[in-house]
Amino acid sequence: MSPPPPRSRTNLYVLGQNALDRLQRRQGSLKKVTIGDQRIPSVLRRPLYALVCETLKHYAVLVEVIARSALVTLEAGLKGSWTLALVLTHDALLTDKGVRALPPGWMRNALKRQLPALKQHLAELLAEHQVDDVKALRREAHPAMQTMPRYARVNLLKTTLGQVVAYFQAQDYALRDRTAPLATLQGRSFQQDPHLDDLVAFSPGTDLHAHPLFLNGGLILQDKASCFPATVLHPPPGSEAIDACAAPGNKTSHLASHMRNQGRVFAFDLDPRRLDTLKSLTHKAGCAIIVPQCQSFLDVEPGDPRYANVEYVLLDPSCSGSGIVNRLDGLVDAFIQGEEIRQHRGKPVPGAATNRLDNLAEFQYS
Secondary structure, eight states: OOOOOOOOTTOHHHHHHHHHHHHHTTOSOTTTTTTTOTTSOHHHHHHHHHHHHHHHHTHHHHHHHHHHHTHHHHOGGGTTOHHHHHHHHHHHHHSSSGGGGSOTTHHHHHHHHHHHHHHHHHHHHHHHTTOSSHHHHHHHHSGGGGTSOEEEEEOTTTOOHHHHHHHHHHTTOEEOOTTSOGGGOOSSEEEEOSSOTTEEEEOTTOOOTTOHHHHTTSEEOOOHHHHHHHHHHOOOTTOEEEETTOTTOHHHHHHHHHTTTOSEEEEEOSOHHHHHHHHHHHHHTTOOSEEEEOSOGGGSOTTOGGGTTEEEEEOOOGGGOTTGGGSHHHHHHHHHHHHHHHHHHTSOOTTTTTTHHHHHHHHHHO
């Protein structure tokens, strides 16, 4: 087979491949490598975000089907391009348009040739797991993501709870009573959290990454567990506080919200790149009192006069990943780990992706 033609920078699937490659190399967040990448034509950013999100959601299924079909071995254009195979297979196999969604040329031709085998292996996978559809198979791969609410903090520096509620109601979301059991959230419904006044909960799997209120900083996607530290500390307006483990910045902006943007918050992180992320996120959140400090909090002299008026210190490491199972970040982590396993073995191994969690459970109990 002749080699494929040069791949266009405006080809959605090449962009999807590049985005997954960057995620795998930990070169940015899901948003940064898609809708936040200014080098990508604006008309392609939202479709790219959707493609990458859906591919990540179905990663365990896709990687298993691709491994069984030997797609990347049979098609010359896909040799060494597992991430390209993932995005192409997603749209060819799991969308209504199928191969018609792919651009004319070698990509469409390759997937058209292999589609019967891909469908056969998918059917076998469904039968093995005794489920009727891909959604059920996906729930097996990510069970916690199907039960945890999608939390979002109302950024009181930019909006109010009432305005957020009205916005979602105008989009046909149903507001439930605050005391309703969170476990019964489903569909287009939401409610105020029963414990935290500035937190709202949506049904499991609700994707708000492209929502206007998230994009303009009015909503901050933050899990309930990570909202407690600033709420418990509750520094008053006009006070001075230290966030000792600040990046990426959600808890820092929450401090500023409690302080109503009055006073100062010294935000520490030793990593310049993480501190840049904090600056970006807190700027988006409308924070005006953050003082970024690129150093370890442990190296601060207790007698430093700059911090003489500090009465509040938040010491809560962001690396704990509280509640990460219900975020798309969890899907990114699962993708990175899955690819590391596959590459370490040197070749795709049928069963590796779908058995990963089972294997881990066995290890924990052994």
